[in-house]
Amino acid sequence: MDLNQLDERLKADCEACASLCCVALAFDKSPVFPFDKASGEACRNLEDCGKCRIHADLATTGYMGCVQFHCNGAGPIVTRDLFSGSSWQTQPHLLRPMMEAFWVFLRLQEQVLLLRHAANLPLPESKQKELHAFLEELCPEDGWSWDKFEALDHARVSARVKDWLASLRDVLA
Ligand code: SF4
Ligand code: SF4
Incomplete structure (x- = not known):
């Protein structure tokens, strides 16, 4: 995927989101809330x-x-791609599945952001190929869909990305 396109996918476009952070996240009373x-x-x-x-x-x-x-784009992905722009505010039965998908994409998009930063590093060709393979898996060219989301073993891919990012320490040392 083109890196400019990737940057777009990482944007928190609140207009295209069903305010998922304002419902899904728990906050404690503190100096910041x-x-x-x-x-x-x-x-x-x-x-x-x-x-x-x-x-x-x-x-x-x-x-x-x-x-x-x-949210690194997690909110719009869930709202727009997985739920076709619907909102839990008008369809309360969507709250639980939207939140569950949002938690998954929060983690995935955090990893996409790290991969995006890694794309700026002077990586050897083999690592660049692995990087682009991860991006293809985590950022489908034509966007996400519910079927693609269900088919993704997100825990496994997250663990692989984590290991891959850790492996860069040796490559860049
Ligand atoms: S989840 Fe992201 S896009 Fe949605 S309202 Fe919060 S910051 Fe904005
Ligand atoms: S104050 Fe509440 S509604 Fe406003 S951005 Fe924060 S969580 Fe969302």
Whole structure:
């Protein structure tokens, strides 16, 4: 995949997302979030339309955790590719499957980001080939679908990517 296209896939396009971080993530009351929120509980600041009612004031009202959070494109992948733009807000039965997919893609997209950084390194050809094979697996050219998601052994591919990233220490030493 073209690296510019990959960068697009890593963007947190909140307009194309069913506000998944605002419901799926648990927060503890802390200097970066002002109250406890359980996973699966919609944030009290989330409006029915999916917008954050305090978006412009997050940094000054104790929500630095929201400012600093980045899903690396997991939210749009789940909402747009897997659930065709549907939202748990209008179809509550989608909440659990959307959250479960979101947790998986949060981890996968974090690894895609690391692979993207690795693409800038002076890697030998064999490692470059392995890198591009991972990217093909984790970033299907024509996007994700529910079928592709179900067919992916995400735990196994995550473990392989982790090992591969660790192997770069020896290559680059
Ligand atoms: S999950 Fe990502 S794209 Fe969705 S609202 Fe949160 S930051 Fe934005
Ligand atoms: S404060 Fe806004 S951005 Fe943060 S979790 Fe709540 S609705 Fe989402």
